[in-house]
Amino acid sequence: MSSPKLFIHVQDPTLATNLLALSSIRQYELNISHQGENWLDQLIETKCDLALIEVCSRHDDTLKALLNHPALSRIEFVFFSQGEPDPILDNLMKQGAGFHYRAPYRFELIDSALKEAFDERIHLHQNTQRHHQKAQNLKQQTSYLDQFGLLVGSSSVMHFLYRTIRKVAVTNANAFIIGESGTGKELIANTLHVFSRRSDAPFVAINCGALSPELIDSELFGHVKGAFTGAHKDHQGVFEQAEGGTLFLDEVTEMPYEHQVKLLRVLESGEYKPVGSQQVKVANVRIVAATNRTPSDAIREEIFREDLYFRLAQFPIFAPTLKEREGDACGLAQHFLAYRNTQDEQCKYLTDESLEKIRRYDWPGNVRELKHTIERAYILADNAIHPEHLSLTEFSKEPNHQNSHEEDPSAGIPIGMRLDDIEKIAILKTLNQNGGNRTDTAHQLGISVKTLYNKLDKYENVQAAF
DSSP: OOOEEEEEEEEOHHHHHHHHHHGGGGGSSSEEETTTTTTTHHHHHHHOOOOEEEETTTTTTTHHHHHGGGGGGGEEEEEEEEEOOHHHHHEEEEOOEEEEEEOOOOOOHHHHHHHEEEEEEEEHHHHHHHHHHHHHHHSSSOOOSSSTEEEEEOSSHHHHHHHHHHHTTTTTOEEEOOOOOTOOOOHHHHHHHSSSSTSSSOOOEEEHHHGOOTTHHHHHHOOTTSTTTTTOOOOOOOHHTTTTSSSEEETGGOHHHHHHHHHHHHHHHHOOOTTTOOOOOEEEOOEEEEEESHHHHHHHHTTOOOOHHHHOOEEEEOOOOOGGTHHHHHHHHHHHHHHHHHHHHHOEEEEEEHHHHHOOOOOOHHHHHHEEEEEEEEHHHEEEOOOGGOOGGGGSSSGGGGGGTTTOOTTTOOOOOOHHHHHHHHHHHHHHHHTHHHHHHHHHHOOHHHHHHHHHHHHHHHHHHH
């Protein structure tokens, strides 16, 4: 079994000498950076487990680049500095990057921390090997992945996520989960709630992209009877429903721009009024928000307020893609299958060829795509699930010439129809297919949610004129 890899980027010769003399260092496979070259590029190339980085300047652009780099979720960092205030380094520590030692250094403590990190990596590697061996030996497959709260996974990136959640859960900081669709952002939020001091109070989730602009204030803050047409009784908003607990704002970047300032006001003052009421209520909730967008892109496109982002993102958490999860795909497939077998009292199993197909696939739809794939395969298979039962996108790119007329995207569109009418039909049909979910509809159509709202408003105005 190979030793964990250690990367060292230290410019101070005395610090380097003292570090290399530590007994714990000798256990690692060492990779020392080449001076004068970008240490982050070297760090990524080494694929190391632990990195010792000396911070020589608060204006280090490489350190700034690390803030939003995927390496932050895969590598345990140990930073060394002279103790000058450094906002970038502070943000890295808030994101659970690792340790920060300030001069003068106590090398016996550093040695102990490096030994502990080494033992943790060895233990994790042994567990992973043991899990893989179990998977090889089990025909009646069981779920063998580690579990933390509502999350399942044995990869190093998931164990880093577990440690991060444990650290932030005990605070009252608002968390902002950033990750692709299907990575389990709501499960992360719920797990954070489970390990918080608010776990006995409600966890309330709301999809901001599915909210109607006319009813968003009512959904967030509630309303009193008679506040507007159709308000036949008092209604509690999600801030009140989650009193004392956690409020999860999913796809918060899709909230209509003009309504975001109202949410910001509540976060700043802690006060809100139900629609139609003069009574001021005080919010006692912990906010966890999520998005599948890159926040900086949403801010630049002016669909998400920058000041709201900084209020929500007191502690950013990055949800890893399934591709980054180092072998978890096969384990998750067996996990989903084991639970389905238990529900239906069946003994279906994945063949070695199926597991290999799952392992090689990139899973652009992440865990959600994997779960749906296993569900379909379970239905199709009699006992053994073979590769042909796994309908994966990359294996269906071959054109079917016999049925090419059925796949013609222009089929069914009358010649001479106005382009704006075609657009309207496409929008309304997609919206109907998605059950009114505006976020999914906008993503499928390749437009922003704000653009979708504008077009729907235009259609309603046209209908009202007639």
